[in-house]
Amino acid sequence: MAERTVSWGPRASNKLIGTETTRLDGVDKASGSAKYTADMNQEGTLYARLLTCKHASAKITRINVEPAKKIAGVHTVYLFKNEGDDCNWDGDIVAAVAAETADIAEDGVRAIEVTFEEHPHVVDEQDLDAARKAEATKEGIVDRTVGDPDKAIAEADVVHEGYYGIHTISHMCLEPHGAHCTWNNGDDGPKLTARHSTQAVSTTGAQFATKFGLDATDVRVICNFIGGGFGSKFAADEWGWAAAQMSKDTGRPVRLMLDRATELKTPGTRPSGFAKVTLAAKKNGLITAWKSHHWGTNGPQGGTIDGNQMPYVFDFENKRVEVTGIKTNCGPNRAWRAPNHPQLCAITDTAMTDLAAKLKMDPIDLYKANLGQLDKVAQENGDLYRAQLDRAAELMEWNKKFHAHGESGGGSVKRGLGVALHRWGGQSVKCEADVRLFEDGAAQVSIGSQDLGTGTRTVIAMVLAETCGLPIEKVTAKLGSSEYVYGNPSGGSITVGSVSGGTRRAALAAVWKLLDKVAAKYELDGKSLTVGNEAVWSGDKKVCSWKDACRLIGSVPISEVGASPLDDGLTSKLVGGVQMADVSVDTDTGIVRINKMVAVQDCGLVINEMTAKSQVYGGLIMGIAYALSEERIMDNKSGRYINADMENYRLPRIGDIGELVVEMYQPDSEYNRGVVGLGEPPVISTGAAIANAVANATGVRVPVLPMTPKRVLDALKGGQA
Amino acid sequence: MREHEQQRNGPGGFNRRDFLKGSGAVVAATAIATAEQEAQAQKAAAVQGPGKVDVTLTVNGKQHKLSIEPRTTLLDALRDQLNLTGCKDDYDTTSCSGSDTVIIDGKAVYASTRLAIEVQGQKIQTVESLRDGDKIDEVIAGFVKHDAMQCGFCTPGFVMATRAFLNQKPKATLEEIQSGLGGNICRCGTYKGITACALEIAKKGGA
Numbered sequence: 001m002a003e004r005t006v007s008w009g010p011r012a013s014n015k016l017i018g019t020e021t022t023r024l025d026g027v028d029k030a031s032g033s034a035k036y037t038a039d040m041n042q043e044g045t046l047y048a049r050l051l052t053c054k055h056a057s058a059k060i061t062r063i064n065v066e067p068a069k070k071i072a073g074v075h076t077v078y079l080f081k082n083e084g085d086d087c088n089w090d091g092d093i094v095a096a097v098a099a100e101t102a103d104i105a106e107d108g109v110r111a112i113e114v115t116f117e118e119h120p121h122v123v124d125e126q127d128l129d130a131a132r133k134a135e136a137t138k139e140g141i142v143d144r145t146v147g148d149p150d151k152a153i154a155e156a157d158v159v160h161e162g163y164y165g166i167h168t169i170s171h172m173c174l175e176p177h178g179a180h181c182t183w184n185n186g187d188d189g190p191k192l193t194a195r196h197s198t199q200a201v202s203t204t205g206a207q208f209a210t211k212f213g214l215d216a217t218d219v220r221v222i223c224n225f226i227g228g229g230f231g232s233k234f235a236a237d238e239w240g241w242a243a244a245q246m247s248k249d250t251g252r253p254v255r256l257m258l259d260r261a262t263e264l265k266t267p268g269t270r271p272s273g274f275a276k277v278t279l280a281a282k283k284n285g286l287i288t289a290w291k292s293h294h295w296g297t298n299g300p301q302g303g304t305i306d307g308n309q310m311p312y313v314f315d316f317e318n319k320r321v322e323v324t325g326i327k328t329n330c331g332p333n334r335a336w337r338a339p340n341h342p343q344l345c346a347i348t349d350t351a352m353t354d355l356a357a358k359l360k361m362d363p364i365d366l367y368k369a370n371l372g373q374l375d376k377v378a379q380e381n382g383d384l385y386r387a388q389l390d391r392a393a394e395l396m397e398w399n400k401k402f403h404a405h406g407e408s409g410g411g412s413v414k415r416g417l418g419v420a421l422h423r424w425g426g427q428s429v430k431c432e433a434d435v436r437l438f439e440d441g442a443a444q445v446s447i448g449s450q451d452l453g454t455g456t457r458t459v460i461a462m463v464l465a466e467t468c469g470l471p472i473e474k475v476t477a478k479l480g481s482s483e484y485v486y487g488n489p490s491g492g493s494i495t496v497g498s499v500s501g502g503t504r505r506a507a508l509a510a511v512w513k514l515l516d517k518v519a520a521k522y523e524l525d526g527k528s529l530t531v532g533n534e535a536v537w538s539g540d541k542k543v544c545s546w547k548d549a550c551r552l553i554g555s556v557p558i559s560e561v562g563a564s565p566l567d568d569g570l571t572s573k574l575v576g577g578v579q580m581a582d583v584s585v586d587t588d589t590g591i592v593r594i595n596k597m598v599a600v601q602d603c604g605l606v607i608n609e610m611t612a613k614s615q616v617y618g619g620l621i622m623g624i625a626y627a628l629s630e631e632r633i634m635d636n637k638s639g640r641y642i643n644a645d646m647e648n649y650r651l652p653r654i655g656d657i658g659e660l661v662v663e664m665y666q667p668d669s670e671y672n673r674g675v676v677g678l679g680e681p682p683v684i685s686t687g688a689a690i691a692n693a694v695a696n697a698t699g700v701r702v703p704v705l706p707m708t709p710k711r712v713l714d715a716l717k718g719g720q721a
Numbered sequence: 722m723r724e725h726e727q728q729r730n731g732p733g734g735f736n737r738r739d740f741l742k743g744s745g746a747v748v749a750a751t752a753i754a755t756a757e758q759e760a761q762a763q764k765a766a767a768v769q770g771p772g773k774v775d776v777t778l779t780v781n782g783k784q785h786k787l788s789i790e791p792r793t794t795l796l797d798a799l800r801d802q803l804n805l806t807g808c809k810d811d812y813d814t815t816s817c818s819g820s821d822t823v824i825i826d827g828k829a830v831y832a833s834t835r836l837a838i839e840v841q842g843q844k845i846q847t848v849e850s851l852r853d854g855d856k857i858d859e860v861i862a863g864f865v866k867h868d869a870m871q872c873g874f875c876t877p878g879f880v881m882a883t884r885a886f887l888n889q890k891p892k893a894t895l896e897e898i899q900s901g902l903g904g905n906i907c908r909c910g911t912y913k914g915i916t917a918c919a920l921e922i923a924k925k926g927g928a
Contacts, residue, residue: 026865029873030880031852032807039806047801101801103792174820174874174908176812227809227874228908260813453871453909614868614911621910646906647816654912655899 004512004527006505006568008605009466011671015532016466018671020610023458024477025225025451034225037197038257040180046075046098048243048256049105051112052265053087053094056121056329056639060085060094064113068097071111073104075250078242087116088300089331090640091265093239098246098254121329123634125168125272125297126704131326137295138325142307147318149280152289156280160355165274165704166346166687167631168297170264171336172649173197175227177267178257179236181243185251191218192244196236197257199229200489202448205482207236208244223450224480231335232268234489264644268334269632271298273305273343274704277351280318285361285369287352289318294347295326302327305343312344313423314352315375329639330632335491337622338680341422342687346705349420349688354701357405363419363692364389364398378423381576384602385421388578388665392419392600395661396580406699412588415595416697418581420688426493426603426677427573428565432485433502435464435510437558441547443468445503446478449487449495454679455611459496460503462607467507469531470546485561493677497571498564500607500675505570506562513560517552518543572673577601579620579685581693582658587716590709592628592694594658597686602665604676609664616662616682623686625651631706769838776837780805781850791838796821798837799847807848807877808832819905822878822885823847829885829904848877851884860884863922869914875907883919891927895920 011018028034053060061084065077078096081087087094097108122136131137153159180195191214198204198221205219226233243256258267275294281287290311296304307323356366371385378385393399401417408414434446445464451457461477468475478484488498511531518536519526522543529536529543536543543549565571582596597620606612629650633643643649687705694712695701702715770791778785778795780803787802799805809820810833821832824846851858860883863869870876879902886901887893893901898919907915 022865022868023870025873026868026870027852027857027861029870029876030861030864031857032805032809032848032877032880033852034873035806036809036874038810038812039800041801041804041806101790101793102797103790172908174811174818174872174906175809225873228872230908257810257812260811260815263812453873610868614871614914617913618871618910621912622908645815646811646813646818651906651908652912653903653906654916655903657912660913 006508006570008504008570008674011668014466016462016472017607018609021458021462021472021608023455023611024461025457029225036175036225036227037178037180037195037223038175038227040195040255042182042253045180045253045255046100046246046250047102047105048096048098048246048254049102049109050093050259050262051095051109051114052262053092053116054090054640055087055116055118056090056123057119058087058116059119060087060114061117062113062115065095067111067113068108071104071107073100074108075099075252076246077108078246080238080242089265089329091262091331093262093266096239096242096246096256098250121639122326123328123330123639124636125326125328125330126165126274128295128324136327138302138327141303141325142321142323145320149289149291149318149320152318153278153280156288157283158281158355158358160279160351160358162277162351162354162701163275163703164277164347164350166272166343167705168272168330169270169336169626169630170632170649171230171232171268171334172264173228173230173232176258176260176263177233177237177239179240179243180253180255181247182253183244183247190220193220193222194240194244195222196240197226197233198223199226199233199450199452199491201450201480201482202487203489204236208240211236211241212244221482222480226450226452229452230337231339231491234491237267260646261644264649265331265641268336269299269331270336271303271305271333271343272296273347275347277347279351279355281355281359283359285356285359285366287314287316287370287373290316291320292347293322293324295324297326297328297330298333299330300327300332306340309340309344310348312341312348313375313378313421314348314370314373316373330634331641338424338684341424341680341684342626345420345422345685346687346691349685350691350701353418353692353695360404362402364393367421377574380574381423384576385578388576388600391663391665392578392580392598395598395600395663396582396596398580401582405696408697412586414585414587414697416583416693416695418689418692418694418696419578420685420692421576421578422681422684424493424575424681424684425573426497426575428497428501428571429488429494430486431488431498431502431564433460433499433506433562434485435503435506435560435562437510437514437550437553439550439553439555441550442476443470443474444476444478445507446484447487447499448482448484449479449499450490451479452490454495454615455608456495456499458611459607460499463500463503464507467504467511468546470534493679493681496607496677497675501564501566501570502562504562505566506560509560509562510558513558514549514553518549521552569674571675572604573676575602575676575681577681577685579689581689583690583693583697585694585697585712587698590712592707592712594624594656594690596659596661598661599682600663600665601678601682602670603678604673605671606664606666607675612664612678613662615678617660619682620660620686621652621657622683624657624690626706627687627690628706629708774838777841778837778845779843780845781847787837789837791836793837794833795835795837795840796832799832805847805849809874809878818875819882820875820878822881822905824881824885827885827888829882848881851880858884859922860887860918863918864914867914867917869911869918871909871911875905879905879907879915883915887919887922887927891923893919893923898923
């Protein structure tokens with residue numbers, strides 16, 4: 001720190017940054033001490049339950065809540081909808097009842113008299129012809145031609161046509177969406193305290209305030225722990241408002257969490273996409289044309305996955321992309337970890353692997369042959385993919401294990417390999433960090449941010465401790481309250497850069513102020529001083545301990561607020577990533593087992609290697625889920641979401657994941673470019689990699705994810721799933 | 722529109738006792754195991770409720786006297802009456818992620834699948850018993866060491882499932898761990914760390 005520039009320290013000098021550091025709140029979480037919104041019990045808390053519509057499309061012709069209100073223990077009923085209102089999907093919320101106990105609230109829900117007039121519905125998101133007959137499509141959402149794809153296809157050495165798809169999934173947060181709201185009619189403190197399960201501590205307060213005509217400063221939002229969000233928990237939401245209104249009406253705190261079925265049906269899904277794809281290439285694998293028409297649903301709005309990013313990661317000189325949306329009576333979509341990307345990848349990278357099979361090429365070689373045709377965003381990744389493909393292949397022992405398409409030998413269990421790759425942005429956004437140093441030696445950082453389980457709390461503590469030269473146990477990191485300085489909503493892998501950039505900047509400024517005080521006392525040049533090992537140093541000579549230095553602070557703490565993002569090299573943007581799958585397919589039962597997954601992932605400077613790797617393991621496991629088992633199943637006849645529970649919404653169990661190998665790709669060039677977020681990328685290419693491995697094993701494309709045993713058997717029999 | 726009633730107790734619905742009566746041969750195999758529980762449940766049902774009744778629960782070695790409705794689940798009693806919220810509610814009423822796993826008389830049990838009234842006299846252990854200030858159970862330490870958590874909502878349930886499993890199989894193999902802990906679900910994807918934790922403890926011969 002001879003010169004005072006805002007930067008990360010030399011990599012080799014780091015004591016904490018880049019290490020595997022266990023999370024600060026680990027014991028609290030594992031021991032049940034961590035309090036989530038769903039755990040909030042205050043003196044007098046009332047518990048709420050919901051009445052939802054059980055029809056896919058219906059009008060409420062009559063609703064009478066009086067019988068519910070007459071039940072002893074029921075305190076209030078909140079109507080989400082009234083007589084004459086439409087319900088647009090199974091699970092659309094009609095009313096909430098707050099009572100002394102959850103059981104009494106359920107009595108109240110059952111006592112509400114409600115009649116519906118049912119209307120015709122569309123819930124099939126895969127059958128385009130049927131949707132068109134029902135006039136439920138939005139045609140031409142994208143209808144774009146670049147170059148002359150038909151000519152390129154006519155002139156190509158090899159043409160591949162295929163059908164691919166990926167079904168809708170739900171966010172399935174283990175802690176449902178919900179809030180515990182306390183309305184305060186006294187003079188002290190904010191009018192409304194919303195203990196809200198949210199990915200956006202600093203921004204949801206305004207949504208409560210607007211609804212109730214309060215100033216934003218009258219609302220305090222608290223979320224110390226959140227039981228999963230995955231992109232679906234950014235808003236105050238009407239159930240949050242309902243909890244607040246019911247608290248206002250009753251003078252009691254109200255806890256309203258969605259029940260499991262509603263959690264699956266209503267507060268978020270990831271849109272589906274089904275596509276017909278044509279690819280044309282030269283003998284050497286160079287792709288000369290792409291044509292795709294995809295359709296799918298995001299619920300009543302009638303959108304599907306983003307056609308402007310099709311094909312994914314690559315862009316070809318000749319291209320035609322068409323997109324048709326289907327308006328369905330299914331629950332609406334919300335951002336799901338890496339919005340659009342997993343679906344785009346599951347359509348693009350599968351088609352590319354099938355093209356490679358037709359060319360009798362190794363798919364890795366097909367990727368390499370086309371690295372000159374990356375899309376505008378991925379181009380900035382440069383030669384990253386080549387290095388990551390090679391490293392992933394080493395970890396997978398690809399060259400030893402790979403066999404040609406379908407040539408896995410005799411026996412009913414077939415083994416195969418698949419590969420896919422991805423990109424993501426992850427650039428920092430506006431965020432502040434409030435760093436304080438106290439005369440007793442305490443150091444604290446606080447941000448109105450949230451820790452989704454990504455390890456944000458630990459990351460900012462590591463940055464502060466590293467910058468102050470302290471062990472991590474001696475610093476305090478606070479998140480989860482809107483009363484701290486502004487923190488960005490956590491979505492899009494933007495948080496780690498935003499919070500660590502701000503924390504580093506503020507911590508450096510605070511430490512420099514401290515060093516100036518030390519310099520004044522010891523008659524040294526402040527700029528020549530450094531911190532480390534709980535002391536202040538002049539070269540390798542110890543000047544004083546950290547505690548002695550802090551005694552110079554006096555009663556007014558040093559406080560610095562660091563802003564993000566600034567273009568000073570602390571943070572960067574854009575990551576790549578390559579994943580490979582090794583699977584076994586039982587061709588008698590249709591069951592796919594994961595033998596091994598490899599993920600090679602860059603994210604610039606890695607602050608905590610342990611939690612970074614956990615993100616990637618988690619991405620792989622969520623990818624295994626949507627590749628093999630997880631989907632929303634709609635019943636065409638009733639229009640209902642028929643597997644909206646923990647048992648039938650199939651998620652992998654602990655024995656279903658195989659061997660997971662994760663390597664953070666971090667040569668010095670990555671360290672030097674600064675911090676980039678990581679939440680989204682590792683979940684993107686998993687599905688395509690597994691689908692490609694199944695195709696490689698069996699020689700048959702299972703076109704639609706998830707590859708359930710039935711879809712695998714159908715594909716093996718020559719039908720389309 | 723009375724679908725809720727239908728699902729619960731109308732002509733289309735059924736309850737556990739109807740199911741046991743109606744499923745004939747299947748029940749015979751488990752009749753010995755269930756007869757005593759049934760008898761207890763019927764006895765309790767015959768004399769209790771529908772209003773609040775006195776229930777005594779033995780939780781983490783302490784007796785708690787509660788006044789609750791007989792239909793109150795152990796989960797709601799622990800969480801909303803005793804504020805033992807380490808036992809997490811996933812708000813499913815038909816099945817369960819295991820986030821509410823407790824140990825009853827040595828066995829891992831989903832707290833949402835038991836009524837409080839029926840576990841009186843049994844030894845109920847919640848995750849809170851595995852921590853006393855800075856003193857923590859080895860399973861908790863292992864979860865932290867191997868970062869076997871992300872959002873953390875499933876974690877205490879997984880800790881309890883792991884604790885109960887390792888009590889029963891202190892030298893478990895990887896395969897046994899993978900099937901023995903298959904009753905719990907994590908959405909964030911923390912299975913690798915959980916497996917590593919359980920395996921490490923098992924390799925030492927349990928703890």
